[in-house]
Amino acid sequence: MKSALLAFFLLIGWVSFSKAQTPPRESITTSTTNTPVQQELINLSKQKWNWMADKNVDSLNGLFSDKCMFIHMGGTWGKTQELTTIKNGGIWYKKAEVYAVVVNMFGNTAILLNDIDLVAVVGGNEVVNPFMVTEVYVKENGKWTMGSLTFSHLMRPVKMAKQP
DSSP, X not given: OHHHHHXXXXXXXXXXXXHHTSOOTTOOOSTTSSOHHHHHHHHHHHHHXXXXXXXXXXXXXXXXEEEEEEEETTEEEEHHHHHHHHHHTSEEEEEEEXXXXXXXXXXXXXXXXXXXXXXXXXXXXXXXXXXXXXXXXXXXXXXXXXXXXXXEEOSSOOOSOOOO
């Protein structure tokens, strides 16, 4: 009886855990379902990934708020350290394959959830990781600036095809 009860609770826990790792179903990825503001933010996020891949710290400097925080698997830091890390190649965000984006609006604040596979070069080693990336943007004086960027590692396998 105890074994059956333990097995039941383990099954419930496993199902709950696996559901927690599943991207949201209401993913917003096409302009036909987005408001103009949501599409603007999706485009800005896509441009940010391109700037990061290109190590374009000048454009990123304009996007990142001076108070912006970056939460990585290896630490948390502010704007200056993130830009220095990108410029010096400490982390090269080589390619972000974005599978789904959800945009939630709260007044002048937007929270984007991005289901991605990220190809990055860290310490000279290329790695590929599945992430749910949370981006927080605030609109001030008619301009969107990033307030936070958080990488949460997902338990799902990498979806991206092997790079040649």
